[in-house]
Amino acid sequence: MISRRKFLAALAASGAAVPVARGAALEPPRAIDRAALVRRHDPLIRKLDPLAPLSVGNGAFAFTADVTGLQTFPEEYESQMPLCTLSQWGWHTTPRPPALVGKEFRFTPYDTHGREVLYHTSGEGQKELYDWLRENPHRLHLGRIGLLLKNNKGEEAKPSDLSDIEQRLDLWAGIITSRFRVWGEPVEVTTAVHPDTDLLAVSIESSLISRGMLAVRFAFPYGSPSMQAADWQNPEKHRTQVSKLAPGRALLQRRLDDDAYFVLIDAEGGATLGQEKEGEHELLLKPSGGTRLDFVAAFSPQSIGGRPPTASAAFDASRRHWARFWGTGGAIELADSRDKRALEIERRIVLSQYLTAIQCSGKLPPQETGLTVNSWYGKFHLEMHWWHAAHFALWDRLPLFENSLGWYEKILPSARARARQQGYAGARWPKMAAPDGEDSPSPIGPLLIWEQPHPIFYAELCYRSRPNRRTLERYRDIVFQTADFMASYAFYDRKTRRYVLGPPVIPAQENHPARETWNPTYELSYWRFGLKAAQAWRERLGMKRRPDWDAVLADLSKLPVREGVYLAHENCPQTYTERNRDHPSMLAAYGILPGDGVEPETMRRTLAKVFKEWQWDETWGWDYPMTALTAARLGEGESAVRALLLETAKNRYLPNGHNYQRPNLPCYLPGNGGLLYAVAFMAGGWNGAPRTNAPGFPSDGGWNVRHEGLSYNVLRTL
Secondary structure (H helix, E strand, O other): OOOHHHHHHHHHHHOOOOOOOOOOOOOOOOOOOHHHHHHOOOOEEOOOOOOOOEEEEOOOEEEEEOOOOOOOOHHHOOOOOOOOEEEOOOEEOOOOOHHHOOOOOOOEEEEEOOEEEEEOOOOOOOHHHHHHHHHOOEEOOOOEEEEEEEOOOOOEOOHHHEEEEEEEEEOOOOEEEEEEEEOOEEEEEEEEEOOOOOEEEEEEEEOOOOOOOEEEEEEOOEOOOOOOOOEOOOHHHEEEEEEEEEOOEEEEEEEEOOEEEEEEEEEOOOOEEEEOOOOOOEEEEEOOOOOEEEEEEEEEOOOOOOOOOOHHHHHHHHHHHHHHHHHOOOEEEOOOOOOOOHHHHHHHHHHHHHHHHHHOOOOOOOOOOOOOOOOHHHOEEHHHHHHHHOHHHHOOOHHHHHOOOHHHHHOHHHHHHHHHHOOOOOOOOOOEEOOOOOOOOOOOHHHEOOOOOHHHHHHHHHHHHOOOHHHHHHHHHHHHHHHHHHHHHOEEEOOOOEEEOOOOOEOOOOOOOHHHOOOEHHHHHHHHHHHHHHHHHHHHOOOOOOHHHHHHHHHEOOOOEEOOEEOOEOOOOOOOOOOOOOOOHHHHHHOOOOOOOOOHHHHHHHHHHHHHHOOHHHOOOOHHHHHHHHHHHOOOHHHHHHHHOOOOHHHEEOOOOOEEOEOOEOOOHHHHHHHHHHHHHHHHOOOOOOOOOOOOOOOOOOOOOEEEOOOHHHHOOO
16 A cells, blocks of 8 residues: 555645645545536626626637627727727738828937947927827727617617626637527527637527517727727728628728728628618628528638638537637636635636637737737737746646747847847847837836846746757747847946946836836846856757856846845835835746745745835736745745735726726736736745645645646746
């Protein structure tokens, strides 16, 4: 018979779930019922809630629906969480105003240890150009699809005409089923997105169809940099050309200035499709009778040929896809815990997996609001890419992460040109960009540096997931060019005989002036991690270490400490009394990172001081999982859970799973991705973690943490 000690060791090595409580009797692990785990958190909506629309998508395309399963009442959601149809490829650029034609942006000079370096940080004297560059290109709402419901008097339905609302997102199938009554008559709408093509599938059942009281309206806007990604007030600025292919089927070509895309609408059962008036941007799909209408709408940047999949085929594909998604990769179950907080954390975990899969797994880095609404004009922030997608590697879903890593290879030439223009070696990555990789002007973004080591971290995640020569060869240029920039950016101060970062620099905690900031704690630790990893990359390839990288590693400044705690940066005016808001980024050195240069007891005092004195109402959604990661590494499981569930405005998770931040940022995917990253470590452990199950959770007997399928070989080396 196997001994108790050997049994425990085997469980710990496998990552299987055992009771967390110390001293509890051991029992053989049982597999997680994944379907039950997922489906008990299906969002169920019983009233029109402007902050709880539901989305379906495939990582590159998403459709967000109101309680009817379509976009029938957009005005009700417009100011809170607009109903959009967004894609990774759908962008619009407004024409450059005539006054700006030929104008070049004027860069701002910053003294950098006696050398002038130019940054695009100021709009002074060039505001119109500054704004145009920031706002263009912007992501585009591809089209609104909603029900047109009219009573016997010809009056359109209002939200108040709806009753008996019951809308459920079946997470295991990726399908929204919306049931309601309008004027007392039942309607059922089924909605899904095909997993392999940017196609919306819809099935509608109602007696209203046979009575001519239900149709489907398609409407198309001009582009806008707003949160709504749409301008409905200027129909003369764009064109919708309709080519009818058959009854109920038409190909639309949409043109907005120099941008174009196509929409193929295909309905079954003899429905008719047409414009109400020539030249308008609205079409009506009218059923010919019966009680059911099935149709699909396919969107593409290129013309669409052939017949698209039917609605039923798309629903079947969605069911197969999501069953595979949930049935593979990692799973964490907390529902058997006695602690009352466990079920809410489990809900957030499940919904965050779904939301990041449909919005953060495409070929480009995602914007902070994913494919739900626009934020910062739809552009993506490279420092946030880590928070959106790094968790995929820990949950054994690496391909969903690698989908977007090829983009760094495509923009490498412009990143090298940026570094060269500033007098540095290697590649300097942009902060806020569109697909072309050009950095947008900003008073803060160009001076941030914490996104620079990210590509090395990403490559390490890939290598630790798949440690072979192919991985090394694929990412070597990205790793080496990034490390070259990092080494050349560090300045050797001969007076103090050390390398320093900045000035000018703005740390991850962005409320510090660039010219008065140097040696931020998190960034110093990240420089150590990145350069060490780059040297290891060379050695894995059989190459010699770079002496210049080693020189920086040997003499890089120590992490700044005052009054026994880590500072945001070396020149902080006081210790957490003047600028204790925004991100408590000093914690990231022992949370996001494994702690290069960190003294754990100093970090423990830092964590306690942050909990006590930080202005948590002025933080952001990813600050809570970052704090939890740091607490977990320090062995403070209760503090980790406390951080995940801190009751603040920006740590609110809506019924649809979105992390709310503020009115113009109603959803924030870095919070969801950060949560998944943190709980993977809390459940599966980390390098140097106690060899117990779920070492990052409290050990007070209140938590029963079951986990399986996580990438333990990655977790336990970070």
